[in-house]
Amino acid sequence: MIFMSSLFIGDIQEDTLVFDRIYEQYHQLIYANIFKLIKSAPIAEDILQDVFFSLWENRMKIDIQKSVSGWLFIVSYNKSLSILRKKVKEAVEYVENYDAYDDISEEIFLNEAVYESQLQILEEAVVALPPQRQKVFRLCHFEGKSQEEVAKILGLSTASVKDYLKHSKRFIREYVLTKTHLNQAIGLAIILTLY
Secondary structure (H helix, E strand, C coil): CCHHHHHHCHHHHHHHHHHHHHHHHHHHHHHHHHHHHHHHHHHHHHHHHHHHHHHHHHCCCCCCCCCCCHHHHHHHHHHHHHHHHHHHHHHHCCCCCCCCCCHHHHHHHCCCHHHHHHHHHHHHHHCCHHHHHHHHHHHHHHHHCCCCHHHHCCCCHHHHHHHHHHHHHHHHHHHHHHHHHHHHHHHHHHHHHHH
């Protein structure tokens, strides 16, 4: 896993090389996660570009203790939901409960502190997994490897990888719910990223 602390140093040439390496390593995984939610290739490509543009713009501000993959995972998820929210807003213009939905969604989508909270809670949950489950979860969800690839890398059967993922998702969901009882919007956003 790549951590922010080992990345950007403020030299444009060096930072560009690091950025290119991150893009090459993660763009397919992030695109796949976006596409799962959006179901539109052109929109998913626009969001992907926006996610990496945000990484570049914020490269010197991002918490150096956070992993790049986790940051990209949360930001791409939130940007995807923001697009979905816009579509829902257009579709339900005349629905009576729209104001309540809008208040909750604003908290999920627009607040940078919420991104950080989501990332922190997700990382805490992943770290709390047993070591083998943690490896499987990180390889599948943060590095974009298929279950078959993870099985080969770790010397496991594909069935074991599926089982580890199932148990990891259940554990993370329960962990998130206990940690976010005061802020359901953050919890909901993290839980939805698991699917």
